[in-house]
Amino acid sequence: MSTPLLEVNDLKKHFPIRGGLLGNTTGYVYAVDGVSFSIEKGETLSLVGESGCGKSTVGRAVLQLFGITDGQVVLDGQRVDTMSPSTFRPLRRRMQVVFQDPFSSLNPRMRVRDILAEPIRNFGLAKDAVDLDDRLARLMDTVRLPRDAIGRWPHEFSGGQRQRIGIARALAAEPDLIVCDEAVSALDVSVKAQIVNLLQDLQKELGLAMLFISHDLAIVEHMTHRVAVMYLGKIVEVADKRSLFSKPMHPYTEALLSAVPVPIPGMARTRKILVGDVPSPINPPKGCRFHTRCPYAFDRCRVDEPELRAPAMHGVAAGHVAACHLHDLPAAENPLLKAA
Template sequence: MSDPRDRQSDAPPLLEVVGLKMQYAVSKAGFGKPQVLRAVDGVSFTLTRGETLSIVGESGCGKSSVARLIMRLEEPTAGRILIHGRRIDHLSARALRPMRRQVQIVFQDPFSSLNPRMKVRDILAEPVRNFRLAAGASAVRRRVADLLAQVRLPASAGERFPHEFSGGQRQRIGIARALAAEPEAIVCDEAVSALDLSVKAQIVNLLQDLQRDLGLALLFISHDLAIVEHITHRVAVMYLGQSVEMADRRTIFGGPRHPYTAALLSAVPIPDPFVKRKRILLSGDVPSPINPPAGCRFHTRCPFVFDRCRTEIPALRQLREGHVAACHLNDLPDQPLARAAEILGEAGRPIEVQS
């Protein structure tokens, strides 16, 4: 039986991001000119109805900045953000208001994202009233009760304040608040990273059930590749503000074509003492986004670096349908680095140890 997470969608994009950039001016000591920090530098992707796209990478790679830009919590320096083909990146606050219903967000910290002075019923009722999704007090109360039931909380939870709940319960309230606007897509910005392992699994299963029942699209931002493999349809890998590889779940986890993707996968622990995988160790630290390296931004840490990597920026090009990667290794003939390509493929899956 085929896994639905491996199926490719032919539906038109619900959300489309094209060449998205976010730059910050950083003050410099003395009288020098302000420096530019490139938090997001030319990111593009699409998200269709009912699909989960995961954005992964190390801390500081720009994942959460992409989420904030999509939600217009910050203004992009360049690029386009489209919902159902309509640009929203240049809309005024007034014109953007009806579009906010389409895409909602669940934040990493469920406590700081909920108003501590409001009861849960009022937190959930606020978007219902703001978007005029129910007429009259009784209709609003019914909608709040339905939202609590959707996230598997009792109706009595509406009479309590956020501090009276556990972290997992508060995140359920955050999800219910996102659902209150009846969105087509939800951005999950590290939505499970602050939770215990067992609670993570419950929240991920809840998101999958809601996606199945409501046809939601999920933009799932995370550094936890085990969770990503469980929930996602496609994966976008970011490094230092840029996309370096994007493909369906099976391709990324089974045969990555960028050394950084392979290194991330090789570092995922395997809970089986009789199984090991080849580990790709990266040297050095992540370069500063204020002064990124010339050529490929990953070349200072790449175990397969060669001269071209140091001078020429690799293009994000299509290797096959639905799979793009930005790595000069993919342009090489079989020799002399055919073994490097083999290692990239092997890093995605564990290697059994013969007893």
């Protein structure tokens, strides 16, 4: 069996809360609290969940934009979270990012040429000036922008065009993995579809792996291979796209999917309305973190934290895991199976 391109093992990121005159630590924000997943070469894994669940923090931790509290980040068999900045630098080229906001992620004081040339120069990828120019021209072709636009400033482009420039900047370093952190959420619907199609085409052409962070399940269904669902700093379900969308095994996933607009006019769908607010990541609930909003919660959910494991039942696809005590009940008493 081949080694995954990226492995994340029990990742934790706790941000300290400081207060008082001396700025002493008074508590922690448990933004990410024990997340594990892997991404194969050429695969897209989507990380989904409500705002504030910790999915963007996972992306930044994978990229080593800050230190992690605990756990491991392994790139192609090499653990990177313990590397010094100088040792990690050659590997940084292999992991790039496309940010959410195409307006603030580009330096307004740099022309497109300089924005795209910066990573090429930083990693010493061009042999000479002629090679640099050739690489820049090919990057513009790759993201479907005219070559003569390379001399313009970022403010001269639309939002969708700026995001194409952001994608070209990520591709300039010739990465193996791209983290797309809500890369299409700030765009209009028609432009969003164009960028998603571009990302899919690039993945096929270049063999890229992607960590696609999003809250838009309609987009996720269109472009991903597997989906990991996050809630309050933890992954509660992981499955391939078809299994998760057809047969969710966690009440939170069930509620998220029920809110996705139905593409067929007149088709009915039963909404699963979650009551209450998301608990604070400073003081997460004991037991299952979702039990305060779960319509199916019972006594065990309030005291015992469920493990992420495959439900022991017929018809569950390989690799489909969920953290839910409902799957320890007899099938006739499991409300998730009745709903299905």
